[in-house]
Amino acid sequence: MLRRTILAASRQPRLREAISTMPLSRDVVRRFVAGETTEDAVRATRELVDEGLLVSLDHLGEDTTEAGHAEAVAKAYITLLQRLDDDGLTGGAEVSVKLSAIGQALDRHLCLDHARRICEAATAAGTTVTLDMEDHTTTDSTLGILAELRTDFPGTGAVIQSYLRRSAGDVEDLIRSRARVRLCKGAYKEPESVAYQSRKEVDLAYVRLLVRLMRDGAYPMIATHDPRLVAIASKLAEKRDQGTYEFQMLYGIRPNEQRRLAASGARVRVYTPYGQEWYGYLMRRMAERPANLAFFLRALATKS
Numbered sequence: 458m459l460r461r462t463i464l465a466a467s468r469q470p471r472l473r474e475a476i477s478t479m480p481l482s483r484d485v486v487r488r489f490v491a492g493e494t495t496e497d498a499v500r501a502t503r504e505l506v507d508e509g510l511l512v513s514l515d516h517l518g519e520d521t522t523e524a525g526h527a528e529a530v531a532k533a534y535i536t537l538l539q540r541l542d543d544d545g546l547t548g549g550a551e552v553s554v555k556l557s558a559i560g561q562a563l564d565r566h567l568c569l570d571h572a573r574r575i576c577e578a579a580t581a582a583g584t585t586v587t588l589d590m591e592d593h594t595t596t597d598s599t600l601g602i603l604a605e606l607r608t609d610f611p612g613t614g615a616v617i618q619s620y621l622r623r624s625a626g627d628v629e630d631l632i633r634s635r636a637r638v639r640l641c642k643g644a645y646k647e648p649e650s651v652a653y654q655s656r657k658e659v660d661l662a663y664v665r666l667l668v669r670l671m672r673d674g675a676y677p678m679i680a681t682h683d684p685r686l687v688a689i690a691s692k693l694a695e696k697r698d699q700g701t702y703e704f705q706m707l708y709g710i711r712p713n714e715q716r717r718l719a720a721s722g723a724r725v726r727v728y729t730p731y732g733q734e735w736y737g738y739l740m741r742r743m744a745e746r747p748a749n750l751a752f753f754l755r756a757l758a759t760k761s
């Protein structure tokens with residue numbers, strides 16, 4: 458309930474304005490965001506790779522409404538991929554892209570064109586792209602663009618959200634097409650008609666999808682911090698070869714668990730956001746854990 462309230466409130470323009478004008482140095486933002494610039498992203502990647510972790514970099518931003526901005530986001534990814542390549546980091550780092558940031562709502566062809574250019578830059582750098590999944594109104598479009606991209610860039614990965622009622626069918630399609638699949642619970646405010654609302658239903662759906670992906674999926678990416686789901690995935694992984702699946706967690710969340718899993722020999726990727734447009738991302742992290750919100754409000758009160 459609180460999660461839905463926070464997600465709804467976060468769309469209020471005045472709240473967005475008030476929070477977005479806070480400097481990034483605020484502790485709570487720093488905890489979840491690696492920095493603002495390409496250099497910050499490269500530095501954070503190097504630190505994580507040095508610790509034996511893999512990385513997926515997300516240039517923050519979503520819901521782009523201007524073609525010029527969509528172009529700038531695509532360029533930022535291309536610049537990042539070249540920098541990662543120059544620094545010899547693409548063996549351990551890929552990128553995650555939100556299609557809404559590169560023009561999905563403006564023009565499908567423009568968005569596909571930008572996504573292609575990012576995939577080309579990733580391929581040239583020896584790495585891959587995973588398409589994030591946003592709210593349910595974009596799912597068909599995102600899976601359609603994924604299928605087109607995978608014709609030329611078969612390494613491009615998808616995200617499946619276990620809260621969506623449709624996901625069992627989508628997972629079967631992605632298993633058939635041998636796509637890499639990142640499985641998460643889902644972070645948006647969705648109506649009951651399309652999404653399970655209770656934690657229990659979402660978790661049970663996660664387990665069902667996880668079982669399918671770990672049995673027949675090409676390369677499952679287990680994106681969760683939930684200790685029970687990590688334990689179930691670890692058990693299912695006993696039947697898979699090492700290197701044919703990986704765990705994924707968000708930058709700043711359960712960092713000790715990330716390192717524990719990596720030390721046990723598992724592949725662990727840290728989804729690492731950077732950039733100036735951190736508002737939407739931060740609000741979803743607040744909604745996931747109300748304790749974060751208390752920390753955030755305290756930091757705001759003591760430092761302003």
Ligand code: FDA
Nearest residue numbers: 589590641642643644680681682683705706707728742745
């Ligand atoms: P759950 O929310 O039940 O949390 C389990 C435990 O993890 C908590 O008890 C707490 O200890 C810790 N935890 C979780 N969230 C926390 C937070 N914000 N702060 C502090 N501790 C926290 N969603 C989406 O809709 N589209 C997408 O493309 C992606 N992409 C994505 C990539 C990766 C790599 C990850 C890990 C997650 C996503 N997500 C996502 C987000 C995902 O849908 C989900 O909202 C979060 O991962 C939280 O769900 P958990 O599975 O961690 O379980």
